[in-house]
Amino acid sequence: MRNSEATFHAVRGMAVPRDMRIASAGIALFILLPVIRVIVMLFAFLRDRDYRFSVIAAFVLAVTLLGLLVGSRLREVSWSPPTSPHIEMPGGNFHD
Numbered sequence: 169m170r171n172s173e174a175t176f177h178a179v180r181g182m183a184v185p186r187d188m189r190i191a192s193a194g195i196a197l198f199i200l201l202p203v204i205r206v207i208v209m210l211f212a213f214l215r216d217r218d219y220r221f222s223v224i225a226a227f228v229l230a231v232t233l234l235g236l237l238v239g240s241r242l243r244e245v246s247w248s249p250p251t252s253p254h255i256e257m258p259g260g261n262f263h264d
Contacts, residue, residue: 202232203229203232203233206228207229210226
């Protein structure tokens with residue numbers, strides 16, 4: 169009986185990361201679909217020699233990729249915990 173419980177917990181423990189991978193892949197797909205669409209439209213505009221819309225599509229792509237880059241960098245930043253309102257004075261603190 170004990171071995172079946174351990175197997176159940178191990179399988180159940182592995183199912184959670186798999187579900188998280190599926191959710192993460194879905195979120196990544198939702199993020200990448202507009203980027204892929206802008207890339208496809210950029211090539212379509214270039215093929216049609218519509219340079220005005222090509223420049224606009226390239227600008228939109230640059231702004232989108234810059235936003236993704238900045239967002240990924242901000243996620244890596246380690247936020248420090250809030251500091252205490254207690255301020256240390258150079259000559260020592262005065263207490264009543």
